[in-house]
Amino acid sequence: MTRKISYKTAINEALDQEMTRDPSVILLGEDIVGGAGAPGEADAWGGVLGVTKGLYAKHGDRLLDTPLSESAYVGAAIGAAACGMRPVAELMFIDFMGVCFDQIFNQAAKFRYMFGGKAKTPVVIRTMVGAGFRAAAQHSQMLTPIFTHIPGLKVICPSNAYDAKGLLIQSIRDDDPVIFCEHKNLYGSECAVPTESYTIPFGEANIVREGKDVTIVSYGLTVHRALDAAESLARKDRIEAEVIDLRTLSPIDWDTVMESVEKTGRLVVVDEAHPRCSLACDIAAYAAQHVFEALKAAPQMVTAPHTPTPFSPSLEDIYIPSADAIVAAVGKTIARVKAA
Amino acid sequence: MSDNPFPLSLEDLMRAYRTMRTIRDFEERLHIEFAKGDIPGFVHLYAGEEAVATGVQMHLTDIDRIASTHRGHGHCIAKGVDVHEMMAEIYGKATGSCRGKGGSMHIADLSKGMMGANGILGAGAPLICGAALASKFRGDRGVGITYFGDGAANQGTVLESMNLAAAWDLPVVFVVENNGYAESTSVEFATGVDSYVDRASGFGMPGVTVDGMDFFAVYEAAGEIIRRARDGGGPALLECSVARFYGHFEGDAQTYKAKGENEYNRENRDCLKSFRKRVCDAGLATDRDFDQIDLEVARLIDDAVASAKAAPLPKPSELLTDVYVSY
Numbered sequence: 001m002t003r004k005i006s007y008k009t010a011i012n013e014a015l016d017q018e019m020t021r022d023p024s025v026i027l028l029g030e031d032i033v034g035g036a037g038a039p040g041e042a043d044a045w046g047g048v049l050g051v052t053k054g055l056y057a058k059h060g061d062r063l064l065d066t067p068l069s070e071s072a073y074v075g076a077a078i079g080a081a082a083c084g085m086r087p088v089a090e091l092m093f094i095d096f097m098g099v100c101f102d103q104i105f106n107q108a109a110k111f112r113y114m115f116g117g118k119a120k121t122p123v124v125i126r127t128m129v130g131a132g133f134r135a136a137a138q139h140s141q142m143l144t145p146i147f148t149h150i151p152g153l154k155v156i157c158p159s160n161a162y163d164a165k166g167l168l169i170q171s172i173r174d175d176d177p178v179i180f181c182e183h184k185n186l187y188g189s190e191c192a193v194p195t196e197s198y199t200i201p202f203g204e205a206n207i208v209r210e211g212k213d214v215t216i217v218s219y220g221l222t223v224h225r226a227l228d229a230a231e232s233l234a235r236k237d238r239i240e241a242e243v244i245d246l247r248t249l250s251p252i253d254w255d256t257v258m259e260s261v262e263k264t265g266r267l268v269v270v271d272e273a274h275p276r277c278s279l280a281c282d283i284a285a286y287a288a289q290h291v292f293e294a295l296k297a298a299p300q301m302v303t304a305p306h307t308p309t310p311f312s313p314s315l316e317d318i319y320i321p322s323a324d325a326i327v328a329a330v331g332k333t334i335a336r337v338k339a340a
Numbered sequence: 341m342s343d344n345p346f347p348l349s350l351e352d353l354m355r356a357y358r359t360m361r362t363i364r365d366f367e368e369r370l371h372i373e374f375a376k377g378d379i380p381g382f383v384h385l386y387a388g389e390e391a392v393a394t395g396v397q398m399h400l401t402d403i404d405r406i407a408s409t410h411r412g413h414g415h416c417i418a419k420g421v422d423v424h425e426m427m428a429e430i431y432g433k434a435t436g437s438c439r440g441k442g443g444s445m446h447i448a449d450l451s452k453g454m455m456g457a458n459g460i461l462g463a464g465a466p467l468i469c470g471a472a473l474a475s476k477f478r479g480d481r482g483v484g485i486t487y488f489g490d491g492a493a494n495q496g497t498v499l500e501s502m503n504l505a506a507a508w509d510l511p512v513v514f515v516v517e518n519n520g521y522a523e524s525t526s527v528e529f530a531t532g533v534d535s536y537v538d539r540a541s542g543f544g545m546p547g548v549t550v551d552g553m554d555f556f557a558v559y560e561a562a563g564e565i566i567r568r569a570r571d572g573g574g575p576a577l578l579e580c581s582v583a584r585f586y587g588h589f590e591g592d593a594q595t596y597k598a599k600g601e602n603e604y605n606r607e608n609r610d611c612l613k614s615f616r617k618r619v620c621d622a623g624l625a626t627d628r629d630f631d632q633i634d635l636e637v638a639r640l641i642d643d644a645v646a647s648a649k650a651a652p653l654p655k656p657s658e659l660l661t662d663v664y665v666s667y
Binding site: 026062064066067069071072073074075076077078079080081082083084085087102103106107111112113114115116117118119120151152154174175176203251 | 405441478661
């Protein structure tokens with residue numbers, strides 16, 4: 001059966017179904033239950049934005065609230081994974097990665113290689129990414145390229161509730177460490193999601209809109225901006241944009257992206273991360289190297305600027321890549337596009 | 341034969357001696373081989389500190405897990421990691437513990453509960469909390485031991501992990517191997533406390549300092565706190581005062597040490613000498629018994645070095661394998 005639920009509910013449902021299926025799945029994080037040791041009600045929060053609400057009632061002590069010690073509990077999740085558990089650690093904001101990064105990139109990411117293939121570390125680190133929450137410079141970053149850079153990590157960033165559920169279940173069942181990036185401005189977005197459990201394989205991008213004139217590649221929140229841009233281009237300029245949602249950033253589905261670029265001859269990459277050494281750079285460079293002959297124009301990048309995320313709403317709104325900016329970038333690849 | 345005044349059977353006494361002798365010979369031999377230039381990278385030798393790894397780990401089985409340090413050879417040997425595979429790993433060979441992809445600082449054998457030497461100071465402490473958490477969930481009564489030096493004792497990861505272990509009541513033993521030097525920096529310089537054991541009460545756990553050069557002192561103190569952790573009594577801190585017979589790494593001229601310091605420690609604080617004397621004095625064994633073990637260990641190390649040197653290098657294709665389980 002399928003019904004419309006939110007991205008947040010889809011994540012909750014994925015965690016619930018996997019905890020029910022597999023007793024080795026445990027959840028760790030700050031306030032994922034809430035109110036631990038406090039005199040008020042148990043299960044007070046269910047996570048800072050309520051994503052894990054209700055799971056404690058069903059799964060009890062398999063949800064562990066933690067002290068505010070990201071290195072210790074993220075490391076503990078990694079250590080437990082190396083010892084046969086399947087922990088899902090919640091790192092409230094990806095911006096907090098700075099205080100536990102060693103455990104992720106020097107420990108989890110490297111165990112299998114350093115130990116000659118004799119270890120596996122099936123840990124998932126769920127974390128909120130992205131701007132638009134008026135949360136300023138230390139609670140709004142994407143930072144996704146920092147993780148895609150590191151061999152041994154898998155990096156996932158769903159753009160909708162259906163993908164969030166299927167990709168999270170896949171992440172929990174996967175035998176490698178996964179950084180699961182949840183865009184905080186998508187938690188309320190709804191779409192049709194099956195009630196039953198299902199997985200979406202890693203490394204399979206989703207063509208969310210077919211088109212023949214230009215390929216727009218994105219992930220996370222900006223997939224929706226790209227779709228808005230594509231609608232505008234069709235309406236005003238009779239340009240049919242193909243929009244690709246990467247869904248998984250590492251591994252990445254080069255084939256789907258490059259086949260599309262070969263078909264359209266034009267590429268615009270939209271990435272909410274900063275421009276330098278970003279997914280946008282990576283994909284533009286890959287296209288230049290592998291399908292150069294097919295390109296009719298230089299690949300274009302639409303990204304957040306090379307600045308921290310500003311606080312004031314008026315500034316933050318122009319920080320996040322907009323549909324207008326995407327239309328303008330398409331205009332640099334096709335002469336007949338009118339200025340947005 | 342006299343009555344046994346020790347808390348170990350004669351068989352276990354001789355096993356402990358063999359472990360300490362194996363660590364010592366392994367490290368002494370690496371010192372020689374490294375100087376010849378045959379060993380890539382850098383190695384950190386555990387010689388002098390054998391009583392700690394052995395005294396602690398005589399209480400462990402494969403269900404128990406340890407997280408080690410950059411100075412990890414002794415912990416590996418005491419946990420039963422194969423000496424031939426370790427030596428081959430240090431030579432970067434395909435037959436090594438990690439197929440030549442880890443080296444001295446990353447030897448691991450998860451099947452033996454050895455979660456890895458670690459190139460990052462203090463990084464083992466969070467990991468062992470996870471191992472202990474897994475044991476707690478499984479109810480297998482396993483305990484986790486994390487080792488760190490007087491240098492890493494000042495890392496946030498260690499302090500956070502002590503707090504986490506106390507908050508979650510985890511079966512973890514934090515073992516400080518205080519050899520007085522963080523690389524070249526004196527412990528006197530690096531902290532405001534006189535002894536790291538003072539930290540234990542700050543996290544609400546018991547702590548004890550012992551002479552880490554005395555196997556029996558380590559064995560007895562470790563036994564008590566490991567039993568306590570295994571029985572659900574929670575974490576504890578064990579500080580072992582030790583002497584590092586070599587430098588921070590091989591090639592370290594050790595000019596920061598006092599003149600004659602190494603010689604004094606070797607002469608007066610050698611855990612092997614004192615162990616041997618006490619067991620002989622108790623009339624449980626003779627020098628000949630110990631000499632026989634020494635001979636067997638010397639042969640083992642000779643053989644390990646010879647086979648490591650003769651072993652094949654990893655194939656070039658190995659560069660790209662084992663990054664992921666699947667990708």
